[in-house]
Structure formats: structure tokens, C-alpha cells
């Protein structure tokens with residue numbers, strides 16, 4: 001059986017960095033599921049059709065990391081038919097040997113409820129805005145507003161809202177270096193794999 005790691009949390013909390021590091025450390029595949037929703041939002045037209053016809057090329061667009069692409073993603077992500085069109089791809093991705101790391105909003109609650117390890121990564125609003133603004137070269141205060149708006153939309157939607165799974169380990173990265181956050185997560189995987 002492959003080992004599955006589900007990482008969820010609000011925007012720019014450090015999920016992606018931790019997910020990539022875990023995948024590298026354990027030789028697992030990694031899927032940034034946010035990219036799927038960003039690509040659907042960026043495609044324009046009918047979002048349900050866009051989700052049903054998503055191609056690898058759509059995920060390679062260079063404009064997917066911006067605050068605007070994030071807002072468009074969270075709008076299409078609230079549409080139940082968009083989400084259901086993307087479920088099967090994510091679930092089959094999770095079945096890869098020797099393991100897979102998926103990061104997003106509903107991985108531990110909806111996509112992989114049986115994941116071997118569930119992490120819910122958080123950080124203060126200000127820390128998240130500072131990190132994301134530096135990453136994409138945007139203004140920190142505009143980024144703070146965009147992140148808060150997106151978190152509210154993601155948490156309040158009816159289908160697969162952002163929330164920790166009951167058995168998720170909550171990791172607050174506000175005061176942690178990347179190295180410390182990754183070491184903590186690696187330790188958790190080692191414990192679960194040994195058990």
C-alpha cells in the first residue's frame with residue numbers, strides 16, 4: 001500500500017514548501033492541488049467545462065501564482081461540479097508507490113480521508129502575507145487583503161470548506177524556519193511509517 005500524506009491549510013501557510021520537502025525526502029510524488037483550481041480559473045469560459053477538459057499544458061501557464069489567479073481559483077473552487085470533475089485525478093495520483101503528498105484545502109477531509117498522515121499547516125495572517133508577497137513580488141498589504149478574502153471564501157463555501165480533519169496534526173509555522181517546519185514534518189512521517 002502506498003503511503004499518503006495530506007497537507008491542508010489556508011493560503012500561503014507553508015503547505016507547498018513542506019509538501020515538496022517531504023516528497024523529496026521520501027521519494028514520493030507531489031501534487032499541488034491548488035494548481036488545478038488556479039488553472040481552471042485562468043482558463044476562463046465555463047469553469048465546469050474547463051475542469052472537465054484540464055490538460056497538463058494548462059498547469060504549465062506562467063500566470064498561475066499571482067494574487068488574481070488565486071482569487072479566480074477560489075471562485076471556481078466553490079462550484080461543486082468543478083470540484084467533482086477533479087476528484088478522480090487527485091485520488092488516482094494518491095495511489096502511486098511508494099507514496100504521495102497532496103496539498104490543498106480538502107485533501108484530509110474529502111480527497112484522501114484515509115491518508116496515513118494529515119497535516120494542517122497554519123501561520124499568522126501577517127506572516128503569510130509577507131511570505132507570499134516576497135514570493136510573487138507583490139505588495140504585502142494588498143496580498144494580506146487578497147489572502148483574507150480568499151480564506152473567508154474557502155472556509156465559508158458549502159462544498160469541501162477549508163477546515164482541519166479531526167485527526168490532523170496542526171502545525172503553526174509562524175515562528176518556525178522552513179528547516180524546522182520540515183524537520184518536524186519529516187519526524188511525523190517517520191513515526192507513522194514505523195508504526
Ligand code: CDP
Nearest residue numbers: 011012033034035037073074077104105106
Ligand atoms: O498557494 P495557496 O495556498 O495560496 O493557494 P493554492 O493552494 O494554490 O489554492 C488556490 C485556491 O484554490 C484556494 O484559495 C482554494 O480556493 C482552491 N483550492 C481548493 O479549493 N481545494 C484544494 N484542494 C486546493 C485549492
